[in-house]
Amino acid sequence: MTTKSPDEIKSAVRATYTQVAQGASCCGPSCGAPMDTGAVSIGRIGYAPERVGAIPAAVLESNAGCGNPLAHARPKAGETVLDLGSGGGLDCFLAAQEVGPQGRVIGLDMTDAMLQKAEENRRKLGLAQVEFRKGEMEAMPVESGAVDIIISNCVINLSPDKAAVFRESFRVLRPGGRFVVSDVVKTGEGGEGSMEEWCACIAGALTPEDYLGGLRAAGFEEAEIVERKPYIAQGHESNIIRAVKPR
Ligand SMILES: C[S@@+](CC[C@H](N)C(=O)[O-])C[C@H]1O[C@@H](n2cnc3c(N)ncnc32)[C@H](O)[C@@H]1O
DSSP: OOOOOOHHHHHHHHHHHHHHTTTTOOTTTOOEOOOOSSSSGTTTOOOOOOHHHTSSSHHHTTTTSOOOOOHHOOTTTTEOOOOOOOOTSHHHHHHHHOOOTEEEEEEESHHHHHHHHHHHHHHHHTTTTTEEEEBTTTBBOOOOOEEEEEEEEEEGOOOSHHHHHHHHHHHEEEEEEEEEEEEEEEEOOOOOOOOHHHHHTTTOOHHHHHHHHHHHHHEEEEEEEEEEESSSSTEEEEEEEEEEEEO
């Protein structure tokens, strides 16, 4: 496990995803850790081509997800969705189609280059119900109880303080609200070490047991893994994790 401080981790993560917004597909000066990014991985991680057909190429190029949380979250018309670490905005734009003009989608991210790219594409798509907000998921700039569904795609593993992310997720959801995220989890040996591996979504991954335990400790019920897929890093999987805030 890396010995860097939380601030050092966050600044390395920000630097990495600034480069991903500019087209990079691996992490570190010597490309120490490959990442499964870009338009080529879209089908493999679970998006049907007809669902992403209307999404601008620039958004697909910045894709750095590891699954399709919306396939399980199934937002309804009029709901409010919060996407933690929204990146280029793909899941926000797809969620906007589901919640419709009466619904609301908030994309939260801490990296300016990603926020700028997402906002440019939001304007091109004319989606008034989508808003991108700058902030950190450990201290979300979001009102308590304001959100119906939290989604996230390959982001929570990057946090140096997962307990804070789970606590904040619980706070911003309304009673009965759903938490449905895609994330990398650790299921075997490998990828414990470098900062490059942390930024490539490997070294910070929790085991499935610790993920579910962390959600329960924050107050969530019905915490479960609903989908498991292989991930490019040895000893890791991409999982969809779901939990509910009690009514
Ligand atoms: C692996 S990318 C995933 C982006 C997007 N969800 C996707 O599927 O393409 C991680 C994103 O999370 C953001 N991020 C990482 N840590 C964060 C934090 N603590 N708070 C807010 N955003 C964060 C990064 O800036 C980056 O845009």
